[in-house]
Amino acid sequence: MLQKVVRSTVIDAPIERVWAVLRDFNSHDQWHAVVDKSRIEGAAAPTQVGCVRSFTLKDGAFIREQLLTLDDREHRSTYCIVEATVPLQRYVATVTLKPVTDGRRTFWHWESTFATPPGQERELREMVARDVYEAGFENLRRHLRLGADLRVPGAAPMPTALPVPCRRVVVRSYGGPQALQAEAGEARPPGPGELRLRQRAAGVNFIDVYLRRGWIPAMLPLPGTPGVEGAGTVLDVGEGVTGFLPGDRVAWMGPEGGGYASVHTVSAERVVRLPAAVEDETAAALLLKGVTADYLLRDLGRVQPGARWLVHAAAGGVGLLLCAWARRLGARVVGTVSTEEKARLARAHGCEQVIVTPDYRFASTVRRHFGDGADVIVDGLGDAASAENFEALAPCGHWISLGQASGPLQPLDPNLLVSKSATFSRPVAFAYVATQDRLAERARRVWEALADGTLMVPPIERHALDAAARAHERLESRRTAGALVLVA
Amino acid sequence: MIRLYVSSVIDASADSVWARIRDFNGLPNWHPAIADSRIENQEPADRVGCVRHFHTRDGGMIRERLLALSDYDYACTYEILESPMGVENYVATLKLTPVTDGDRCFAEWSVEFDCAEGRERELSDLIGQGVFQGGFDALKRAFARR
Numbered sequence: 001m002l003q004k005v006v007r008s009t010v011i012d013a014p015i016e017r018v019w020a021v022l023r024d025f026n027s028h029d030q031w032h033a034v035v036d037k038s039r040i041e042g043a044a045a046p047t048q049v050g051c052v053r054s055f056t057l058k059d060g061a062f063i064r065e066q067l068l069t070l071d072d073r074e075h076r077s078t079y080c081i082v083e084a085t086v087p088l089q090r091y092v093a094t095v096t097l098k099p100v101t102d103g104r105r106t107f108w109h110w111e112s113t114f115a116t117p118p119g120q121e122r123e124l125r126e127m128v129a130r131d132v133y134e135a136g137f138e139n140l141r142r143h144l145r146l147g148a149d150l151r152v153p154g155a156a157p158m159p160t161a162l163p164v165p166c167r168r169v170v171v172r173s174y175g176g177p178q179a180l181q182a183e184a185g186e187a188r189p190p191g192p193g194e195l196r197l198r199q200r201a202a203g204v205n206f207i208d209v210y211l212r213r214g215w216i217p218a219m220l221p222l223p224g225t226p227g228v229e230g231a232g233t234v235l236d237v238g239e240g241v242t243g244f245l246p247g248d249r250v251a252w253m254g255p256e257g258g259g260y261a262s263v264h265t266v267s268a269e270r271v272v273r274l275p276a277a278v279e280d281e282t283a284a285a286l287l288l289k290g291v292t293a294d295y296l297l298r299d300l301g302r303v304q305p306g307a308r309w310l311v312h313a314a315a316g317g318v319g320l321l322l323c324a325w326a327r328r329l330g331a332r333v334v335g336t337v338s339t340e341e342k343a344r345l346a347r348a349h350g351c352e353q354v355i356v357t358p359d360y361r362f363a364s365t366v367r368r369h370f371g372d373g374a375d376v377i378v379d380g381l382g383d384a385a386s387a388e389n390f391e392a393l394a395p396c397g398h399w400i401s402l403g404q405a406s407g408p409l410q411p412l413d414p415n416l417l418v419s420k421s422a423t424f425s426r427p428v429a430f431a432y433v434a435t436q437d438r439l440a441e442r443a444r445r446v447w448e449a450l451a452d453g454t455l456m457v458p459p460i461e462r463h464a465l466d467a468a469a470r471a472h473e474r475l476e477s478r479r480t481a482g483a484l485v486l487v488a
Numbered sequence: 489m490i491r492l493y494v495s496s497v498i499d500a501s502a503d504s505v506w507a508r509i510r511d512f513n514g515l516p517n518w519h520p521a522i523a524d525s526r527i528e529n530q531e532p533a534d535r536v537g538c539v540r541h542f543h544t545r546d547g548g549m550i551r552e553r554l555l556a557l558s559d560y561d562y563a564c565t566y567e568i569l570e571s572p573m574g575v576e577n578y579v580a581t582l583k584l585t586p587v588t589d590g591d592r593c594f595a596e597w598s599v600e601f602d603c604a605e606g607r608e609r610e611l612s613d614l615i616g617q618g619v620f621q622g623g624f625d626a627l628k629r630a631f632a633r634r
Contacts, residue, residue, distance in 0.1 A: 009589045010497050098596065102496040102624060107594040109585065137589065277625065451629065 031143035168261035174214025187263035190238035201284035227259020262488035285483035290446030305330030310374035315342035363391035458482035
């Protein structure tokens, strides 16, 4: 009886790259671990239908196979065994690739039929399925990760050592928005564990303003390029990087900075792949802010149904996400904003009561609305609002200081907290995504919340990379709502 | 003649996805763009040749005839008899293939049709993105592992 084996998988690479390897009938010794040597008999090209390849396997076995079909349009190759030391009789196999259009991946189907000597059916089926096909899937994945298909057989390792010209924004002395100067530069090649990406969009965050002003010199040594998140396409990867291939759509966030650039080299630990549905600009606008909302709600604020949250800058990038997400998780949310227009936006994103206060007066309204105050305050206001914040806090409440738009907070007296048995936190988002797994997990929740409608994409204000100074002016003016990105 | 091809990977076995999409009268159960559906002349929905009569959420009425149905290949082919889209000779196939490594399947939706000159781009977006990718996105959400 004829045996049939079918195995299939999905390879995280565009079909052109997978097919470039598989259409070469003489390539197996470069990527398949069981094949020791491969050569085409006679003077035929490995793409000539009818040619015969001669394999020596690592275990000493010997196989000759003939190419019966090569179809570049259907991405299909059929071949048969003409002679072998393994007792596979009348063996005919077909490799078929199909594009996964949703995500630029490749579906790979490998099947064969053959006869065997009596009693060896099962053993040989398993050998073909596991040692040839399944191992082949893994081996080819590895081969592609190493970028090996991008070079001609036998050539030196892929050259990734060249810097790539780029546009970037540099701060040479701390100061106002004009300290941001766009210039031509070079993005260094990815070192071990790094990848280099062509950025389409870089997120603008308030922390960039603090860095530009010189408030945290350790995070932006001079001269330096600010920017802690971005999105784009992988150009090349350094040694030891797995899971990313040139052409992959990705986003990153990290405290090392350097994001205001058209090409950026970053540790692969900081990078996540993007679902097809998430645009580059959306990702650059929302990764850090979404991750921030995620850890605030889940880890730090431990949001519960009925919990009372006060969200400042409720129409800002983080504020809008927090309002919508907290409401979906059952919390009650009061927000503060500086204008009526922002109040409308915050309400549209789920904020149940919005306080319009250009001068940081809100405590009495919060206490009236919530009874004895807010259980959790997410504070981006800083010094000018600190007394009001403490007043607005409920007993055993948690005051989370996320930013200091009005100026650095004065040192807090621990005895002040005693009177309300309060908790004060000063978190940094990067600590909550210290490993790639944690970053990927939080990012996944953000993209899912966007996909299922829990979160709406906030308004995104776009500026050219060269107009970074203008973007900072806008952010500091308190006149923007939603998120800002620089487009490269 | 315009050809479109959209494919995706869904995190569930071909058997379970097929159970969801096999019903020729079942589009409203899984496709977010479809409001209602019935089979004309009280025929069973798996009788090849039957006609489904449905409305999209924006009110358009579409009639489609089942041309082929294969529980062996997890495939279904149908043609449009009547629609407001302005397409002719529209024959589409929806097909699943198991992915043997992992409990998931490869889904393909392809179509050939003719249309008036100048409308190719608009119809390609509407059908490829709106109908096909929109359907796959809904299936991916429905079968997403929590």
